[in-house]
Structures are given as structure tokens and as C-alpha cells.
Amino acid sequence: MSNFNRRDFLKLSGGAVAAASSMSFSSFAIGGASKKVVIVGGGIGGATAAKYIRMADASIEVTVIEPNANYHTCFMSNEVIGGERTIDSIRFGYKGLQAHGVNVVQDSVTAIDAAARTVKTAGGKSFAYDRCIVSPGVDFRWDTIEGYDETVAETIPHAWKAGSQTVTLRKQLEAMKDGGTVCIAPPPNPFRCPPGPYERASLIANYLKHHKPKSKLIILDPKPKFSKMGLFTAGWEKYYGFKSDNALIEWHGTPEGSKDNVLQSLDAKSRTVKTEFNEVTADVLNVIPAQKAGKIAFAAGLTNDSGWCPVDLKTFESTIHKNIHVIGDAAIQAPMPKSGYAANSQAKVCAVAVVSLLNEMAMPQPSYVNTCYSIIAPGDGISVAAVYRYNNETGKIEGVKGAGGLTPGYDKSTMEMRAREEQYAHSWFKNITHDVFG
């Protein structure tokens, strides 16, 4: 796999200019001690960064600290909830990273000392770094819905981090009687995976349609619109009677500036949620709370007032603490969405930045891509894609004009193309997980 040696990387990453400047490198020849990178979180961003740093420069010591022995991908977890695949098929271990020479430590980071350049863990260990990469994903704003907290979430799952809650939600759907009510409450912006709640709604509706057709799925949304809305609602009309008298899916949105369907409170016992406009008692309730950067980002002082981490979008170095980079969902990375593809793409830009900085060499201009596939029903896949560049003048990431965009609607495409997109979505899953963990 690692058919790149350091020389190639220098040549490839910086083009001719970097190759020229690499002639005068001294950090490897003198020094002696190898450079150390510590990565907090072995999720999509963290694992990708670890692998790509090692592929680029195997002289760098890379340690990933991650509390779980296995990672469950959020992507395709909606297919587990809909009954289309098993939880085992979205579980990945760390043998692949270890084969790249990454040191994987099963522990949880409790503090990062930016001045001393050390990371401390719950297990009482301390790790020194030259550069630290933080990719902890999201945490939830538990204070936004009265009656909903981490304990309640064990029985009324958000399932917005894949694993045991994914299985709980699936089991609850299986146990529900025909004629039952399922309620999904998506979060307000910004949140992890913008099309995710609506793909989940589609795949639950697909399950109900075939197994419990008298049931209903109600979405109480705090937003006026959502990602890929036109494509999803057209699909819901096609498969799930959306907008008809016999609708399997109902969507209740919230106009800009009002609070119509913003969740106010939840009664766990009766599984009832209240908004200003609606009160729904459900048999299966899936509440996805508002989000912020993962806990450790707050503990390390990497967040600003928004609850997310400001970074230099070319290197992903924190604008608050030097030598610490933040990637993935936790970073402020707009206009890129908080997605797995984005985290994977940012991790590679960050890996090049870290390797360049540690070797005191020039970094090439970044290039980023995002794609999110969603499945509306078996045989019907859709996607959104974008190619991004860094603007040197503004310091911002920009989508390349004229590129990217959505799958065409049913009127401008064929079901054969939609079926292909479903197969390509499954291929994307295999390729990205192999790129991250393989």
C-alpha cells in the first residue's frame, strides 16, 4: 500500500519548487530524534490523517488515541436502522492503521497543554507532540430540550453516533406494532450530515411500507428547509404517499424566525414531544439534539463562541492554539458540510500541512472534495457533490463555480441512473472505509 516514499512525497506535494527547497533540508539529517504527531480521535478525520502522514513520511511517529476498540461508521447506519444491512458491516478496527506503523492507544484524552505540547489521558498517560491533530467529532447541546439528556438517550436514542444506539433504534422499530407512530426530530443547523435525518426518514418509511404499512412517520423539523429537499420530497411522493391523504411520511417545518416545530420538551415515560405547534406521542422516538464540537475541543480551549473550532483553512491549524490542528465535524469549515467525505478530504490537506511544517518545506495549494450519497428507497440513490479551492485573498474555502451540485430530478434522469447511484453509494462506502481504516 505505501508505495510512496518520502522523496516521492516531496516531489509530488510541492511540485518542482518544493523539490528544489528540499535540497537544503536539515531536520532529518541533524536532529536525530523523530518528529511526533499525536492524534485525538480515531474516527474518519483522525484515522485518515494518521494513515496519510505515515504514507507521506514514515519517519514521523504517529499516535492515535481513541477510547473505542472499534469504530462504527455513521454512514450506512441508516441502512442498519431500515433493516437493509447488519451492524457488523459498519464496524471497523485499527489493524489497518497499525500496519501503516501507527501507534494506536485505547484511551480517552482529557487535556491538551498547548504550551507544554502534551496530551493527557483518562488512563493517566502523557504524550508529547510536535504537532497535535484533534478530530473528536460532535457533542450534543443537552440543555436545549427539557427532559432529554444522556441517560434518556439510552432508551430514546439519537443514534447520531453509530453503535449501540443504532441497534436500539432498529430493535424498537422491529418491536413496534403495525399502525404505530414513529417521530424523528432533526437538529437545527449546523449539524453532522445535513441530509442524514432525511435519508433516515426515507429508509424507516421503506421498512414501514413493507412491514407495517398502517404506521406513520412524523418529522418535527426546527428548520424551514433541508439538504436535497426537492429530491427527497419528490422521492417521498413517489414511494411514501407524501402530501397525500394516506401519507406515510409527514414533514412539519419551521418558518425562518418562528419556533413552530422547535422541540421544547420531552416526556420520556409517555414518549411525548412538544413544540409550539405540535404535540406528538410516538411509539418510536428519535430525537437528534443540537450540536457543538466534541468535549475535548472545549476542554483544550479550541472553541469560540459558536461552540465550534476556528482554524486556518489551509493547514487546519487552530487560530487559537499553535501546533494544534482541528479537522472534521468539530472545525469551522463552511462552506464544506460536516460530512465524512469532508473530514476525509480535510484530513489529507491537514496531513500534507503537518508533514510540510515538520519538514520546513513548502506546502502545495489545498484541494478539497465533498460528496454525500443518500438512499431514498432500494434502487434509488441520489448525491450532492462539490469541488473546493482555497482563496488566498480571503482565507476562505470556496466551491468551484459551475462544478458540483445535485443528482437531476426524476424528470431529467432515469431510474436506471438512480439505481446506478445506489450501487455507487455502496461502492463509496467500501472505498472510503478502506481509505480511512485499510
Added chain:
Amino acid sequence: MNYKRRLQGIMIAGSVALAGPVFAETPSAAMLGNTCAGCHGTHGNSQGPATPTIAGVSSEYFIDAMMGYKNGDRAATIMDRIAKGYTDEEIKLMAEFFSTQKMERPEQKVDAALAKKGMKMHEKYCEKCHADGGRSTEDDAGMLAGQWTPYLHFTMSDFMSGKREMPKKMKKKVEELQAKGGDAAIEALIHYYGSQK
């Protein structure tokens, strides 16, 4: 070239000891190529089941394919939207990146008897341009041996329906084959390519 850029150029060329990050003016081939891995696999070796492997493709074929997507001449579910994001220069850089990767040919489920039939047809109708059992990347004809079979199905169906234009001489051969063996012959060929290691 503005002043700031010129200064950066000088700093890099002069290889001054660098205090902070210094940037080249363009993305490198690897920087660009690594963004495709989420869909095409690390270094372009797809884990399947459908997205094509692009590792080891000839640079000429790669550029043709990307320009076809970019200009809207080639049928696509998503590559048309992606290819429009790159300049012609960047496409050339990526061609260099992917054409120098080694293609890995995966284990695929194929029917051995069909594959054997396909081999005979390949020799008769296709080998002339897709040399070495569809393995050769020396021409501009793309890689067939070891390519993912669902992708080959999609592609052949686009060729047959006219959604993707066939080179004239290839069209002639495919029509001859079709007249003789119908869709079953195409199926056999795909099993043959899928069986190649």
C-alpha cells in the same frame, strides 16, 4: 503576478529557513489525486463493487475521459459534476498521478464457463485495440482486464444505447459481435474481463 505571490516564489526558490508555512501556488498531483480516493479507492484502486478503478490507466485515456465529463460529452451519474471543478492543467497533473499507480485486480464473482467463451470473443473482436487481454494501457483504450464488472455493464450499455460514443472502428466490431452473439456475447466478455488477474 502580484507582489505577495512573487515574494512567495522567491522565498521558496531561495529555500530560506522557513519560520511559518510557505505555499506553492498550485495544488500538486497528489493533493488533487488524493481527493478522489473516497470514491475510487486509495491511489485509485477501487474496492468495488461498481466504481471503476482508475489506478494505472493511461494518461491519454484519463485526459480524454475527464475532458469528456467536463464538456458533457460522456454519460455520467456524477463525474460530470466533479470534472468541471478542475482546470485542464490540473487534469494533466492528475493523469500523471493515476497513470503511475499500479492497478490491483480484485477477486470477483464470475462464471468460469462464460469467461472462457468471452476470451475467444475478445481475441476475435477486441484484442486488436485492447491488447494483452484488455490489460494493456499503452494505447488510449482504457483498462478492461480486472475492471469491476458492474461498471463494465454500465459502460457497455451506454455504448450500445448511444449515450457514450464508441470509436468508429470499435463500433464496427461491437456490431459484428452483437449480430453474431447478441447480448449474451457482451455478457461473456464482461465475465472474461472480470476474471482477469
